[in-house]
Amino acid sequence: MNTLPPVHVALAGIDKLISSLDDALAALRVLPRNATSQRLTAYTSFISGATPCAKSPTGRKILHIVLLDNGRSDIARAPLFSQVFRCVRCGACANVCPVFRLVGGHRMGHVYIGAIGLVLTYLFHDRKIAKQLCQNCVGCGACKEVCSGGIDLPALIQEIRARFASEDGSPAPARIASLAMRDRRLFHTLLKFMRFAQKPVSGNDGFVRHLPMALFGKQGFKSLPALAPKAFREMWPVVKPNVASPRLKVALFAGCAQDFIYPEHILAALNVLAAGGVEVTFPMEQTCCGLPLVMLGEAKTAERVARQNMAAFAEDCDFIVTLCASCASHLKHGYARMLGKDAEKFSAKVMDFSSFVHKYLPPEVLPLERSGEKVAYHASCHLCRALGVREAPRALIRRAAEYVPSAEEESCCGFGGTFSAKFPEISAELMRKKLANVAASGATRLVLDCPGCAMQLKGGADKAGMPIAVNHIAELLQRQSTRG
Ligand code: SF4
Numbered sequence: 325m326n327t328l329p330p331v332h333v334a335l336a337g338i339d340k341l342i343s344s345l346d347d348a349l350a351a352l353r354v355l356p357r358n359a360t361s362q363r364l365t366a367y368t369s370f371i372s373g374a375t376p377c378a379k380s381p382t383g384r385k386i387l388h389i390v391l392l393d394n395g396r397s398d399i400a401r402a403p404l405f406s407q408v409f410r411c412v413r414c415g416a417c418a419n420v421c422p423v424f425r426l427v428g429g430h431r432m433g434h435v436y437i438g439a440i441g442l443v444l445t446y447l448f449h450d451r452k453i454a455k456q457l458c459q460n461c462v463g464c465g466a467c468k469e470v471c472s473g474g475i476d477l478p479a480l481i482q483e484i485r486a487r488f489a490s491e492d493g494s495p496a497p498a499r500i501a502s503l504a505m506r507d508r509r510l511f512h513t514l515l516k517f518m519r520f521a522q523k524p525v526s527g528n529d530g531f532v533r534h535l536p537m538a539l540f541g542k543q544g545f546k547s548l549p550a551l552a553p554k555a556f557r558e559m560w561p562v563v564k565p566n567v568a569s570p571r572l573k574v575a576l577f578a579g580c581a582q583d584f585i586y587p588e589h590i591l592a593a594l595n596v597l598a599a600g601g602v603e604v605t606f607p608m609e610q611t612c613c614g615l616p617l618v619m620l621g622e623a624k625t626a627e628r629v630a631r632q633n634m635a636a637f638a639e640d641c642d643f644i645v646t647l648c649a650s651c652a653s654h655l656k657h658g659y660a661r662m663l664g665k666d667a668e669k670f671s672a673k674v675m676d677f678s679s680f681v682h683k684y685l686p687p688e689v690l691p692l693e694r695s696g697e698k699v700a701y702h703a704s705c706h707l708c709r710a711l712g713v714r715e716a717p718r719a720l721i722r723r724a725a726e727y728v729p730s731a732e733e734e735s736c737c738g739f740g741g742t743f744s745a746k747f748p749e750i751s752a753e754l755m756r757k758k759l760a761n762v763a764a765s766g767a768t769r770l771v772l773d774c775p776g777c778a779m780q781l782k783g784g785a786d787k788a789g790m791p792i793a794v795n796h797i798a799e800l801l802q803r804q805s806t807r808g
């Protein structure tokens with residue numbers, strides 16, 4: 325290799341050592357295919373030792389290979405973080421990251437880019453930078469889905485956040501949320517107080533209307549939802565359906581957003597389930613699923629509310645059904661991660677609403693009148709990626725209306741719980757892209773299965789004056805149900 329310099333020093337982490345040429349070739353095939361769909365990278369070199377050189381007194385050029393540990397041996401022994409060594413640096417986790425695609429690499433520090441860059445910055449570089457970087461993750465799960473090494477990147481990012489919260493103490497908003505949510509009665513009393521306090525500023529269309537725009541600052545990119553005049557739990561004794569000879573019995577998990585902001589989603593679901601001969605119970609001691617606490621790094625309180633919910637759902641039922649994709653994914657996978665075997669029985673029963681209706685209420689059980697309306701679908705990150713539910717909601721839309729696919733249907737809407745409040749500029753841009761794609765599809769209605777996405781996209785469409793209705797899929801099914 326004449327192009328090599330007279331003295332060649334190669335520096336590599338010990339994690340780059342591979343035991344056989346076959347393994348190296350496997351990594352070489354995976355890397356370019358996952359990065360850019362190429363068969364081979366343009367910069368692969370095979371070095372078998374110092375190359376011959378007539379000019380050198382020894383007859384060979386000089387080659388040094390320096391292998392660096394820098395904490396890698398310890399990380400290789402760590403149960404959760406050892407998976408980072410499966411990374412082949414294909415960069416796909418950066419390509420698909422909605423945040424990285426907007427803000428670029430400068431924000432990501434210099435160790436590496438994208439989701440793995442964030443984790444590696446924490447492990448090898450600078451704790452302070454990593455602390456900021458891990459806030460940038462919206463938790464969409466796109467990186468995990470695409471990773472050629474099968475690395476659970478969102479789980480690693482969550483763990484880093486939790487470590488910062490326990491080692492450095494949580495920021496004030498996280499501490500306040502943790503205090504308020506650890507006790508269900510206190511939390512719900514606070515929500516009821518907020519509902520009372522918001523009265524002078526809420527319109528009668530579900531949005532906060534009567535506040536000067538200047539007060540919203542950067543949050544003004546969407547209309548903000550108002551708390552509903554009555555929470556679902558307050559309506560339950562009156563709306564509880566009576567189903568004779570039920571086919572199945574489900575316990576409803578409401579989640580805070582649908583209980584207190586969008587009770588109409590649950591009311592619609594009650595009608596759909598009753599039309600399909602399903603008995604529904606609503607355990608009143610249920611509380612927030614705890615996902616916002618996990619996102620804030622409040623692991624202990626998150627575990628506490630998980631146990632409260634599991635106790636609330638102790639009564640026997642066939643399934644625990646929720647209309648919130650984020651709650652569904654956390655109840656199913658998050659509880660199992662936190663509580664292991666203790667959560668097994670509970671998590672096994674959890675099902676998202678679309679999957680339940682698609683599987684147990686087929687057309688002969690739940691007849692729908694198909695309208696000619698063009699309906700687009702937004703796939704919530706937690707439904708399509710965390711739970712792998714893709715076909716069920718689209719099949720249900722096709723039963724009820726004309727389903728029109730839109731571009732980047734599975735891209736994040738930019739809500740991400742507290743992310744939208746922390747990074748309004750990024751959140752707004754993701755939301756605008758999503759709404760523009762929906763508008764381009766020609767749809768007059770957009771349906772989704774997550775109240776968080778509803779807050780974002782309903783608020784964004786309202787703010788932009790878009791002539792498009794935004795509904796939960798349960799509302800669409802209720803409208804088209806022929807059994808009222
Ligand atoms: S979970 Fe989503 S936002 Fe977070 S790093 Fe992965 S791709 Fe990016």
Ligand code: SF4
Pocket residue numbers: 358410411412413414415416417418438440467470471472473474475
């Ligand atoms: S973490 Fe996965 S997707 Fe990201 S660079 Fe490494 S192998 Fe590729």
